[in-house]
Amino acid sequence: MEQQTKLEGEVAKLIAEAVNLETPAEALDPDIRLFREGLGLDSIDLLEIALAISRKYGFQLRSDDPANGTIFASLRTLSAHIAQHRTR
Numbered sequence: 819m820e821q822q823t824k825l826e827g828e829v830a831k832l833i834a835e836a837v838n839l840e841t842p843a844e845a846l847d848p849d850i851r852l853f854r855e856g857l858g859l860d861s862i863d864l865l866e867i868a869l870a871i872s873r874k875y876g877f878q879l880r881s882d883d884p885a886n887g888t889i890f891a892s893l894r895t896l897s898a899h900i901a902q903h904r905t906r
Contacts, residue, residue, distance in 0.1 A: 822848050826897045829871075833893070836870040837863045848894040856892075864890060876905035 822830060822844070830843035833852070837859060850856045853864070864886075868879040879889070889899045 820848050822846070822893075823897065825901055826893055829897045829900060830893055832870050832874060833867055836866040846893055848897070849892050851892055852890050852896065871900060874906075875900050875903075877903045 826848045827844065830846045833839065834841070834843040834846075839857070841857070846857075853859045859867075865881070867890075868881070872878050879886070883889070888895060890896055
């Protein structure tokens with residue numbers, strides 16, 4: 819497993835809390851797939867995560883964004899997207 823960056827650790831904790839993961843946030847590999855295989859999250863989980871990101875980082879993720887497959891591909895890609903768009 820690769821080491822998480824500081825932001826990846828924050829996002830992993832946010833995901834773990836938003837969807838009540840059994841896996842500890844610090845144990846998540848930054849390249850793990852978030853949906854289907856990997857963590858096995860679903861569309862309801864996506865909404866919970868998007869809401870938590872909006873509250874914490876000050877920008878909205880849209881459910882109709884065609885880039886969502888890429889944005890939510892892994893902890894690393896989601897964290898990179900947050901780094902580029904966060905307002906707080």
